[in-house]
Amino acid sequence: MLRSCVARLRVLGAPPARRPGPVWRLFSSEKVIRKDYGLPNPSWSKDLRLLFDQFMKKCEDGSWKRLPSYRQNPTQILKDFQTRFVDPSFTKEEQMSKAQQFSRSFEEGLGFEYVMFYNKVEKRTVCLFQAGLHLQGVPGYVHGGAIATIVDITTGMCALAEGIAMTANLNIDYKKPIPLCSVVVVNCQISKTEGRKLFVSCSIQSVDEKTLHTEATALFIKLDPDKRLT
């Protein structure tokens, strides 16, 4: 399901909403400086730092962009989303202000350490992912749910470039387990669009590209501003 990174729409250059309604004000009205989790921290391994540097170099000519990543949505985005897509009776503002983006709700180094890069021309997203010790499934390896999470996030960033969308299907083949604390590269690309449907393909490989850990497909449906989610 679409992660809370609607804040990134501006970065992705999403087309503006066609219907009248609340504007996505994004960061403009936010005065608080929020931590960008898509930047190196002391828990990042040498592998992750090296890959990060390589991709930052690719960003220099503008073909790739690093996507910032936050733990919480800006208040205005939350309000706008609730107004457009959620039944007003559902809104519990106080509670929702305490909610956190699932993949960013861990302490530094223990959960999902990742950074994403987007290529607009190729409609591709690459995620560099280091799995922390709190993502364990079978002893020593990353949990299938944690892998599904990183697949959902990365495929979702491809879909977001086309508009506000939610995950309708994830189909994941777990081919080789991912050792805890290792770094892997997630590659996603839009493979097809059909009306409001967006099909995204995904693979997860080891840094040396010798091991294919996971293959997946995702289907996203663009949201209709005239229909509420619940």
Added chain:
Amino acid sequence: MLRSCVARLRVLGAPPARRPGPVWRLFSSEKVIRKDYGLPNPSWSKDLRLLFDQFMKKCEDGSWKRLPSYRQNPTQILKDFQTRFVDPSFTKEEQMSKAQQFSRSFEEGLGFEYVMFYNKVEKRTVCLFQAGLHLQGVPGYVHGGAIATIVDITTGMCALAEGIAMTANLNIDYKKPIPLCSVVVVNCQISKTEGRKLFVSCSIQSVDEKTLHTEATALFIKLDPDKRLT
């Protein structure tokens, strides 16, 4: 991918390993009293408590069993698993002892609050799941990765009853988003077995059964003690 709940094999009544090798000693050699996370805590809502009580009643005649749930594997299980399935060069004992089961690595009430029940005759697992505020995807709703995690865990418990197995495929249809802080019921059942392949079906419904949130299928492959994972 199979979660770390290999410790539950005894509860599920899994068949003993056919080949000689380290015995799964489970809890017998553990002297530390570990917290069972499959029991009510103050963060549980009225809905979750009511459902828990209903299922505990079903356990009285022995047809259903509540499955205990832990944050970390007993040290002996970890060692046994490493010995049987993992390349010895991969073992980093000190680091691994700090690893935590993904779905239990959150503070009370903020992540996955759940309890599972197993029916051996029907080969069914039911998971009562309350989604905490740190599982957010799109504002106000549970992240698709968190839903995939609870699907993996619950289908995995069905598979575990047949032997040590790992997830090979998850195919998840997200039909209606799950509001944060709500309680849902996850129903899983083995639908087919073919050699080492175990097929499990899964649905997630609202407590009143009026809303079908998610449908999924999972494929698990039983591990071969003669083959290492990496």
